[in-house]
Amino acid sequence: MPRYALKVEYHGRPFAGWQRQADQPSVQGAIEDALAKLEPGPHTIAAAGRTDAGVHATGQVAQCDMTRDWDPFRLSEALNYHLKPLPVAIVAAARVDDDWHARFSAVERRYLFRLLMRRAPATHDAGLVWQVKQRLDPAPMRAAAAYLVGNHDFTTFRSSICQAASPVKTLDEITIEALDGVSGPELRFRLRARSFLHNQVRSIVGTLERVGAGAWSPEDVRTALEARDRAACGPVSPPEGLYLAGVGYPADPFTTDAAT
Structure with a gap:
C-alpha cells in the first residue's frame, strides 16, 4: 500500500x-x-x-x-x-x-509560542495567543531560558500524567523574540528538541512569564529545574498560544513531491 x-x-x-x-x-x-x-x-x-x-x-x-x-x-x-x-x-x-x-x-520538533501583551481584549488574534495585560521584560527571560537549554531532568516541567519513560530530554534551543505583532507587542518563543515531554513547552513558557513580570528571578528557574519536582514549576500557560511549527527528518519528504 x-x-x-x-x-x-x-x-x-x-x-x-x-x-x-x-x-x-x-x-x-x-x-x-x-x-x-x-x-x-x-x-x-x-x-x-x-x-x-x-x-x-x-x-x-x-x-x-x-x-x-x-x-x-x-x-x-x-x-x-x-x-x-x-x-x-x-x-x-x-x-x-x-x-x-x-x-x-522524526529527529526534531519545533514549537512556537505567541504571547500578546496588551490590556484591551484581542479580537483578530483571539484564540491564537496567550494574552497578558502587562509588559514583560524579555532580557531576564532569556537569561532564565539559558538554564534550560541542554540535557536535563525536566521532571519540574512535565505534566503529572506524562507517560514518557524518562524525564531526561535535550532542549536544543529556546529563543525569545520581541516584536510588534498585528494586535500589539508580542513575545514569540521558539523551542527546538528531538522530542518533548507532555506540557513541557507550556510549563516552560508559563514559568518564564513569571520572570518577565518580575515575580521570579532567572536563578529561580535554575532552582526549579534542579528541584526535579513538579510542585516547583511556575504556572502552566494556556494552550491557545502554542503551535507545532515544524518537524525535522533526515531527509525532508516534501522537498520533491510537495504540493505547493
Missing part, C-alpha cells in the same frame, strides 16, 4: 486535541473521515506529535496508507475538499517509503 506524508495546518480551538476520541472532535478523526471519503476505510493515521486541546499547528506531519497510487497533489486537494469547513488544511503531501514513519523517523 502506498504511504504518504501529509503536512498539516490546523486551528486547535474546535478540537479536543490531535488524537482521535470516541465522543469529541479531533484533528486525527477529521482527517481519517476525509480519507474515508476517498477510499473505503477504516483509516488509521499517525502523527509526529499529539497536540493537546486548543493547541494549533502550522507544521504537523502525519502519514497515511492508501490503496490507490495517488498523485500527492491530487491527494492533498481531495482531502482539503472533504475537510471543509473545518479549520484543517493539508498544505503538502508526498509519497514516502513504506518504512517511513511520521513519529519514529
Whole structure:
C-alpha cells in the first residue's frame, strides 16, 4: 500500500486535541473521515506529535496508507475538499517509503509560542495567543531560558500524567523574540528538541512569564529545574498560544513531491 506524508495546518480551538476520541472532535478523526471519503476505510493515521486541546499547528506531519497510487497533489486537494469547513488544511503531501514513519523517523520538533501583551481584549488574534495585560521584560527571560537549554531532568516541567519513560530530554534551543505583532507587542518563543515531554513547552513558557513580570528571578528557574519536582514549576500557560511549527527528518519528504 502506498504511504504518504501529509503536512498539516490546523486551528486547535474546535478540537479536543490531535488524537482521535470516541465522543469529541479531533484533528486525527477529521482527517481519517476525509480519507474515508476517498477510499473505503477504516483509516488509521499517525502523527509526529499529539497536540493537546486548543493547541494549533502550522507544521504537523502525519502519514497515511492508501490503496490507490495517488498523485500527492491530487491527494492533498481531495482531502482539503472533504475537510471543509473545518479549520484543517493539508498544505503538502508526498509519497514516502513504506518504512517511513511520521513519529519514529522524526529527529526534531519545533514549537512556537505567541504571547500578546496588551490590556484591551484581542479580537483578530483571539484564540491564537496567550494574552497578558502587562509588559514583560524579555532580557531576564532569556537569561532564565539559558538554564534550560541542554540535557536535563525536566521532571519540574512535565505534566503529572506524562507517560514518557524518562524525564531526561535535550532542549536544543529556546529563543525569545520581541516584536510588534498585528494586535500589539508580542513575545514569540521558539523551542527546538528531538522530542518533548507532555506540557513541557507550556510549563516552560508559563514559568518564564513569571520572570518577565518580575515575580521570579532567572536563578529561580535554575532552582526549579534542579528541584526535579513538579510542585516547583511556575504556572502552566494556556494552550491557545502554542503551535507545532515544524518537524525535522533526515531527509525532508516534501522537498520533491510537495504540493505547493
